[in-house]
Amino acid sequence: MAADVRRLAATRGDLFDFIVVGAGSAGAALAGRLAEAARWHVLLLEAGGDPPEESLVPSLSSRLLHSQYDWSFSTESDHYSSQAQRGGALPLAQGKMLGGTSSLNDMVYVRGNPEDYKQWPMGWDWQTVLPYFLKSENMTDQNLLNDTNYASYHSDAGPMKVSTTDSNDSKFEELLEYMADIGMKTLLDINGPEQLGASKRYFTQSEPPSVRSSTAQSFLSPIADRKNLFVLKQAYVSKIIINEDNMALGVQAIVNKATLDFFTTKEVIICAGAINTPKILIASGIGPKNDVELLGVQLKSDLPVGSELLDHIVIPLVFTKDSDLDKNVSYPMASDINSTPTVHGFISSDSGTQPDFQVISSFLPKSSGLGYDLFYNKFNYAENIAKSVNNSNSEKDLVVFDIVLLHPASTGYVRIKDTSKSTKPKIYTGYFTKEEDFDSFRTGINLVLNITNTTSFGGVNSSLVKLGLPQCSNFDFLSDDYWRCYILNMGRTAYDLAGTCAMGKVVDSDLKVIGINKLRVVDASVVPSLPSGNINAPVIMIAERAASMIKQCYI
Numbered sequence: 338m339a340a341d342v343r344r345l346a347a348t349r350g351d352l353f354d355f356i357v358v359g360a361g362s363a364g365a366a367l368a369g370r371l372a373e374a375a376r377w378h379v380l381l382l383e384a385g386g387d388p389p390e391e392s393l394v395p396s397l398s399s400r401l402l403h404s405q406y407d408w409s410f411s412t413e414s415d416h417y418s419s420q421a422q423r424g425g426a427l428p429l430a431q432g433k434m435l436g437g438t439s440s441l442n443d444m445v446y447v448r449g450n451p452e453d454y455k456q457w458p459m460g461w462d463w464q465t466v467l468p469y470f471l472k473s474e475n476m477t478d479q480n481l482l483n484d485t486n487y488a489s490y491h492s493d494a495g496p497m498k499v500s501t502t503d504s505n506d507s508k509f510e511e512l513l514e515y516m517a518d519i520g521m522k523t524l525l526d527i528n529g530p531e532q533l534g535a536s537k538r539y540f541t542q543s544e545p546p547s548v549r550s551s552t553a554q555s556f557l558s559p560i561a562d563r564k565n566l567f568v569l570k571q572a573y574v575s576k577i578i579i580n581e582d583n584m585a586l587g588v589q590a591i592v593n594k595a596t597l598d599f600f601t602t603k604e605v606i607i608c609a610g611a612i613n614t615p616k617i618l619i620a621s622g623i624g625p626k627n628d629v630e631l632l633g634v635q636l637k638s639d640l641p642v643g644s645e646l647l648d649h650i651v652i653p654l655v656f657t658k659d660s661d662l663d664k665n666v667s668y669p670m671a672s673d674i675n676s677t678p679t680v681h682g683f684i685s686s687d688s689g690t691q692p693d694f695q696v697i698s699s700f701l702p703k704s705s706g707l708g709y710d711l712f713y714n715k716f717n718y719a720e721n722i723a724k725s726v727n728n729s730n731s732e733k734d735l736v737v738f739d740i741v742l743l744h745p746a747s748t749g750y751v752r753i754k755d756t757s758k759s760t761k762p763k764i765y766t767g768y769f770t771k772e773e774d775f776d777s778f779r780t781g782i783n784l785v786l787n788i789t790n791t792t793s794f795g796g797v798n799s800s801l802v803k804l805g806l807p808q809c810s811n812f813d814f815l816s817d818d819y820w821r822c823y824i825l826n827m828g829r830t831a832y833d834l835a836g837t838c839a840m841g842k843v844v845d846s847d848l849k850v851i852g853i854n855k856l857r858v859v860d861a862s863v864v865p866s867l868p869s870g871n872i873n874a875p876v877i878m879i880a881e882r883a884a885s886m887i888k889q890c891y892i
C-alpha cells in the first residue's frame with residue numbers, strides 16, 4: 338500500500354503552504370484533509386517508509402514490534418512499578434512508517450465518553466467533537482447502520498473502515514454473559530448512545546477478509562495521485578526553524594544523510610506523537626527553560642513540554658475454567674492471539690455515567706499455547722509468569738480479564754537529554770506515584786472477582802490462577818498486601834501515551850504552540866486528559882478538527 342504515494346524530489350529550500358511532520362494517526366489524516374484544498378501545497382515528512390504487507394494483515398501485525406517499523410522505545414525502570422516485566426521496564430512500541438502507530442496498533446475503535454470531553458478546553462466538548470469522529474468513519478456493519486438507536490452515532494461516508502469480527506463462535510456470547518455477571522449489560526456497540534456496558538469490539542479494519550485501515554491506507558492511498566500533496570519518506574525532522582520574532586519558518590530534516598531545510602508560507606504542524614513531538618520542540622528551543630538551556634539550545638518559549646505523560650495502566654486477572662470446546666469450531670493457536678474471542682466493556686464503580694474501568698475479556702482455549710504467547714510475547718511479562726499461565730492453559734481453558742484504569746491519577750514525564758537523531762527520549766511512566774491508583778485498582782479487581790460467585794462463571798468450576806510472581810511471594814495469596822503488590826508489579830501500559838504537549842499547557846485550544854507563531858501540534862501529545870478508552874480514534878478526531886480549524890483560518 339501507499340508505495341505509490343508521490344515521492345518528492347527534495348530540494349533544499351522548497352516552499353510549501355503547510356509542512357506536516359509525521360505521517361501517523363494524526364499527521365496522515367491531517368495532511369490528507371489539507372490537500373483537499375487543491376491550491377495548497379502540502380509537504381508531509383515521515384521518518385519511516387511504506388508499511389510492509391504485515392501491517393495490512395491484522396493477525397500479522399505483532400511481527401512489526403521491535404522491527405525497523407517500530408521506534409522501539411522503552412521506559413526507564415523506576416525499580417518500583419511494573420517489576421513483573423522482563424528487565425523491569427516496559428517496551429513502548431510506536432509506529433515508524435506511513436500511518437505511524439495506526440499501522441501497527443491493535444485497531445480497537447473507541448471514542449470515549451461524553452463526560453471525558455467536559456474536562457477538555459472550551460470548544461472540545463462532546464457535541465462539538467462527535468461530528469469529527471463521524472467524519473473519518475466508514476462503518477461497514479449494516480446492523481448498526483440500520484438500528485434506530487445506533488444509526489446516528491455512525492457514518493459510512495468517511496475514509497476509515499470500521500468493522501467487527503465476523504465470528505459466530507458461541508464463545509463471544511459466553512464472554513458477554515460473564516461481563517453481564519460483572520455488571521455490564523450487553524450492548525450492540527459501546528460507541529453508541531451509551532458506553533456503560535459490554536459489546537464485541539469494533540476495529541479500524543475492513544470487513545473480512547480484514548485489511549487494516551491505517552490512516553496511511555485510508556487517508557493517503559486514495560489520494561496518492563494528488564499533485565499538491567508531497568510525501569517525503571525516510572525524512573527525519575531534527576528541528577523547527579524559528580526566527581527572531583518567534584515565527585516558525587520551516588523545518589530542518591535529515592534525508593539520506595543530507596540536512597535539508599523546507600520552508601512554509603502558512604504553518605508548520607508537528608504530528609510526531611507523544612514521545613517524539615517533545616523531542617522536536619525541545620530541540621527547537623520550546624520546552625522547560627532549564628532542559629532547553631542545558632542542551633545548549635536558545636530558548637524560544639518556556640513551556641512544560643514533556644512534563645506530564647498520561648497513559649492507561651492495565652492489570653490482568655487469569656481464571657481457569659472447565660473446558661467445553663466445540664469440536665466444530667477451529668480455535669486459534671499460539672501466535673494467533675489477535676484472533677481469539679475477545680469482548681470489552683466499560684464500568685463505573687459508582688452510579689456515574691463516566692466509566693472508571695475498561696474490562697477486556699479473552700478466551701484462551703485449552704492446549705492452545707495462547708497463554709504463554711499472550712503473557713510472554715505480547716504483554717512482556719517475566720518468563721515465570723508466562724510459564725504459570727501456560728501450565729494452567731495446558732490443562733484448562735482460560736479466561737483473562739484485563740482491567741484498564743481509565744483515569745489514573747499518576748502521571749509520568751519525558752526527558753530529552755540529547756537531541757541527536759540516534760538518542761531516544763527517556764520515558765518515566767510514573768505509575769503508582771499517586772496512592773489513590775492502588776485503591777482504584779482494588780475496586781476494579783473486586784468488581785471482576787465478583788463473577789466467581791455467579792452462576793455462569795461459578796458453574797464452570799472457575800478459579801483464579803496464582804501467577805509466579807516472586808515479588809509478592811512473601812504475602813498471603815489474596816490478602817490486602819498481596820493485591821497491593823500484585824497491582825504495583827503487574828501494572829503495564831495500554832499504549833495510550835498522551836499529554837506531553839497538552840492543550841492549555843503547551844498548546845492553546847486551537848492547538849497553536851504558546852508563544853510561537855505559525856506552529857501547531859496535532860497528535861496524541863495535545864490530549865489534556867485521557868478519554869475513557871483506547872485513543873487512536875480520539876487522535877484522528879483531533880486531526881479532523883484541526884484540519885477544519887486550519888481551513889477556516891485560511892480559506
Ligand SMILES: Cc1cc2nc3c(=O)[nH]c(=O)nc-3n(C[C@H](O)[C@H](O)[C@H](O)COP(=O)(O)OP(=O)(O)OC[C@H]3O[C@@H](n4cnc5c(N)ncnc54)[C@H](O)[C@@H]3O)c2cc1C
Pocket residue numbers: 358359360361362363364382383384385429430431432433434435436437438439441442443444445446447572573574575608609610611613614617831832833834859860861862871872873874876
Ligand atoms: C502496540 C500498540 C497497540 C495499540 N492499540 C490501540 C488500539 O487497539 N486502539 C487504539 O485506539 N489505540 C491503540 N494504540 C494507541 C494509538 O495507536 C496511538 O495513540 C496513536 O496511533 C497515536 O497517534 P499519533 O498521531 O499521536 O502518533 P503516531 O501514529 O505514532 O505518529 C507519529 C508519526 O511521526 C513520525 N515521526 C516521529 N518523529 C519524527 C521525526 N523526527 N521526523 C519525521 N517523522 C517523525 C513517526 O514515524 C510516526 O509515523 C496502540 C498503540 C500501540 C503502540
